[in-house]
Amino acid sequence: MLDQIRIVLVNTSHTGNMGSAARAMKTMGLTQMVLVDPQALPDGNANALAAGASDILANARVVSTLDEAIADCGLVIGTSARSRTLSWPMLDPREAGEKTVVEGVRHPVALVFGRERTGLTNDELQKCHYHVAIPANPEYSSLNLAMAVQTLCYEVRMHWLQSQEQAAETDGVQDYPSAAQLEGFYQHLEQTLLKTGFITEDHPGHVMSKLRRLFNRARPEAVELNILRGILTSVQKSGVID
Numbered sequence: 001m002l003d004q005i006r007i008v009l010v011n012t013s014h015t016g017n018m019g020s021a022a023r024a025m026k027t028m029g030l031t032q033m034v035l036v037d038p039q040a041l042p043d044g045n046a047n048a049l050a051a052g053a054s055d056i057l058a059n060a061r062v063v064s065t066l067d068e069a070i071a072d073c074g075l076v077i078g079t080s081a082r083s084r085t086l087s088w089p090m091l092d093p094r095e096a097g098e099k100t101v102v103e104g105v106r107h108p109v110a111l112v113f114g115r116e117r118t119g120l121t122n123d124e125l126q127k128c129h130y131h132v133a134i135p136a137n138p139e140y141s142s143l144n145l146a147m148a149v150q151t152l153c154y155e156v157r158m159h160w161l162q163s164q165e166q167a168a169e170t171d172g173v174q175d176y177p178s179a180a181q182l183e184g185f186y187q188h189l190e191q192t193l194l195k196t197g198f199i200t201e202d203h204p205g206h207v208m209s210k211l212r213r214l215f216n217r218a219r220p221e222a223v224e225l226n227i228l229r230g231i232l233t234s235v236q237k238s239g240v241i242d
Contacts, residue, residue, distance in 0.1 A: 007030060012116065024147075030157075036064070077129065080131040100156050116144070175221060182225070
């Protein structure tokens with residue numbers, strides 16, 4: 001799913017910022033970078049600041065327009081550090097991370113970052129479904145490009161990890177038999193044990209109560225209960241009992 005999430009950098013002027021952004025991405029498990037009309041292509045300075053994430057730079061897709069970068073995306077979230085004259089649906093980074101992970105299962109998602117000095121234009125922001133603003137200290141809200149990328153990539157990773165845990169918990173939930181199915185098993189067990197002579201019709205209750213307690217404590221899963229009933233059926237069909 002993380003491969004469905006792309007970091008889109010628009011008109012980046014400093015190659016070092018590309019490298020630092022690539023490093024921020026890779027630490028959080030994201031690999032898809034798109035450079036829209038960069039003022040320069042990744043160079044030695046970018047690779048140096050990538051610090052081991054130069055593979056992301058090498059595989060970065062370079063396009064001329066934002067439209068090309070987001071054409072196949074079902075969700076586009078643009079970063080905005082200031083209020084715009086046109087009101088737009090806003091997300092905080094945590095909400096953006098959650099929405100990115102949820103929708104990334106179904107279609108590509110773009111997180112779009114603007115120019116170092118001026119950010120995204122109003123026209124570019126209007127191509128986004130949502131805007132996200134990082135609630136930095138209003139007295140000093142100077143985040144550089146790589147910091148902004150790191151913040152949003154971190155939120156994406158945290159929600160992705162949470163989704164993996166939830167999926168594992170869901171996969172680990174056992175299918176247990178209903179009360180009616182358990183009662184059917186106990187009746188089947190009692191009938192079989194009566195026929196084998198293990199219990200007698202005069203005093204079946206004490207043994208059956210202990211067996212009920214045993215199986216309730218063991219809490220067999222639905223598949224395991226089917227196996228037990230299959231064993232009882234095989235005993236009945238074997239000719240061991242009349």
